[in-house]
Amino acid sequence: MKKSRILYICLIGFIILCGLLSRRVSMIPLFTGDLLYALMMYFIIRFLWLHSSIRFVAFISLLICWLIEFGQLSQAGWLVSIRQNLLGRLILGQGFLWSDLIAYLAGVISGILIDRLIHLKANGIN
Numbered sequence: 001m002k003k004s005r006i007l008y009i010c011l012i013g014f015i016i017l018c019g020l021l022s023r024r025v026s027m028i029p030l031f032t033g034d035l036l037y038a039l040m041m042y043f044i045i046r047f048l049w050l051h052s053s054i055r056f057v058a059f060i061s062l063l064i065c066w067l068i069e070f071g072q073l074s075q076a077g078w079l080v081s082i083r084q085n086l087l088g089r090l091i092l093g094q095g096f097l098w099s100d101l102i103a104y105l106a107g108v109i110s111g112i113l114i115d116r117l118i119h120l121k122a123n124g125i126n
Helices: 002-024 031-048 054-071 077-083 086-092 098-122
Strands: none
Touching: 002 031, 002 098, 031 054, 031 098, 054 086, 054 098, 077 086
């Protein structure tokens, strides 16, 4: 159990690094950051609910990502001020895009596939 949590923390850190770098390299499509955001969210939820089913983790991850995206439709003053901060902008995003919903779905599906590979490897199946 402890090894799994350490692995998920390392994955989360690596994904955050890749996501930040993806914003710095102009050749990388913008949707890559959204995909990585959802992938990170998947592994954060997996870390928190280590023994939950992959289906549950995927559902909660996608729900959080989509709620944050739909939350971008709100222009409440306090939300706008949070989004003006770099950390707030990274967490809450800036503007709603339908295409982001698809990128989040792709990120969660990627998380499922990686998670299944981790479990196969841990069970000694090559």
